[in-house]
Amino acid sequence: MGKKQFYRSMMVIAMPIALQNLITVGVSMMDTLMLGSLGEAALSASALANQLFFIFTLVIYGTAGGTNVLVAQFWGRKDRESIRRTLAYTYRIVLLFAFIMVALSLFAPRMIMHIFTNDPEVIALGADYLRIVSVSYLFFGIATISGNVLRAVRTVRIGLIASLVSLSVNIVLNWILIFGNLGMPEMGVSGAALATTIARICECITVMVYMKYFEKKIMLKIRDLLHLDRSLRKRFIQNSVPVICNEMLWSLGFSLLTVIIGHMGTAVTAAYSIYNVVSQLSSVMSQGIAAAAAVIVGNTIGAGKQGQLKEVIARLQKAAVGVGLFAFTFVFLSRYSMPFLYDISAESMGYLMDILLIGAFLEGLRPNAFVNMIGILRGGGDAKFVLINDILFLWTICIPLGYLCAFVWNLPVWLTFLVLRFDDVIKLGTSTIRIMQGRWIKDVTREEKTINEMEVSI
Structure with a gap:
């Protein structure tokens, strides 16, 4: 495949994913904006109640990540039957976990809210929100x-279309149900929950209609999901469990970083919260490129074209450098717009300027780490290394050293922030070394068939 054709193929996958991620960030920002006008209690209630949804999404993305390695490699071989058998396991895990979360939210919403807050008003509002929005988890x-x-x-466009449907429905229904427009009662937080639920139902219907009537690659039928293929169980577990654990342990560690920042004072917390919004916006393309890389690497291995991997990896890493330059520029230039966008104290603004300057360099390197870890290594079946690499440095270096910087050594905020978020830099180095070793590739669609049998030089 020529260079231009390769990058065109990559962008066809990456751009819809990036836009879909951008829409997801936009939905969160819109909910925050609308509920924020009702007061801090309403905003806090929905934010804290959604922590349960955050946990749910991690399990879903972990399951999807492990499944996608198998599916991408099966698709490289055009083995549709094995893809359908793999999905029989995937949907069962999703439905089981969704029912558990829905049951907890319906029957013990106040107990869940008590974990996050002691404020009676926030607990009451959050419990109402949970009862309604939990139904959307399944969809x-x-x-x-x-x-x-x-x-x-x-096939990437349908995900973008479904997200656009969800965004449109959510915005319109938020406006109607939260504030009581068009003759509807003013429902506040409960209205936001109902709007989110209906939006997710519409998103699910959009995808299911496509798979039923228009999808021509997998051609999944209900009967394909009724029986489990035991010969796939081991490979499914080997690929999905490390990714699920990866997502959950990383998110827990990242939450601890937020806790450390939160105890450094209101001014630092405000600055860090604003930076997170900028970071999310700057990383949507990084996530798209990484997801595209996983598909391309998986398809290449599944098709038995390991000899092409060296060139594929080089091109993917070059693309990551380009995305990194864009992310660096975006974050760096955003410093000049902050005084016009946010009305915060001079102290918070000073912290924000420092954090954004350091963050620009970190965000510039993140796409390379994403492509190496999520795209190349995980797409190549090396999920265990990604798990260890993703968790080890966060938990053994960044969290303990960040705590010492903040509360024992009393180092400047910008230096503490750098230490807390330095794991991406370390992971970029270790993942690059792993890729250069050239013995990480695993064809997970075939029993015990690894790179040792194919001997590809990276």
Whole structure:
């Protein structure tokens, strides 16, 4: 495949994913904006209640990540039957976990809210929100898994279309139900929950209609999901469990970083919160490129074209450098717009300027780490290394050293922030070394068939 054709193929996968991630960030920002006008209690209630959804999404994305390695490699061999058998396991895990989360939210919403806050008003509002929005977990899980599987066989537009449907429905219904417009009662937080639920149902319906009537690659039928293929169980567990653990342990560690920042004072917390928004916006393309890399590497290995991997990897890493330059520029230039966008204290603004300057360099390197870890190594079946690499440095270096910087050594905020977020730099180095070793590639669609049998020089 020529260079231009390769990058065109990569962008066909990456751009819809990046836009889909951008829409997801936009939905969160819109919810925050609308509920924020109702007061801090309403905003806090929805934010804290959604922590349960955050946990749910991690399991879903972990399951999808492990499944996609298998699906991408099966698709490289055009083995549709094995893809359908793999999905029989995937949908079962999603449905089981969704039912558990829905049951907890319906029957013990106040107990869940008590974990996050002691404020009676926030607990009451959050419990009402949870009871309604929990129903959407089931639909979100099905839509997300289906969209990710379609992505692995290079069908990416339907995920973007479904997200646009969800965004449109959510914005309109938020305006109607939260504030009581068009003759509807003013429902506040409960209205936001109902709007989110309906939006996710519409998203799920969009994806399911496509898979039923228009999808021509996998051609999944209900009967394909009724029986489990035991010969796939071991490979499914080997690929999905490390990714699920990866996502959950990383998110827990990242939450601890937020806790450390939160105890450094209100001014630092405000600055860090604003930086997170900028970071999310700057990383949407990084996530798209990484997801595209996983599909391309998986397809290449599944098709038995390991000899092409050296060139494929080089091109993917060059693309990551380009995305990194864009992310660096975006974050660096955003420093000049902050005084016009946010009305915060001079102290907070000073911290924000420092954090954004350091963050610009970190965000510039992140795409390379994403492509190496999520795209190349995980797409090549090396999920265990990614798990160890993703968790080890966060938990053994960044969290303990960040705590010491903040509360024992009393180092400047910018230096503490750098230490807390330095794991991406370390992971970039270790993942690059791993790729250069050239013995990480694993064809997970064939029993015990590894790179040792194929001997590819990277």
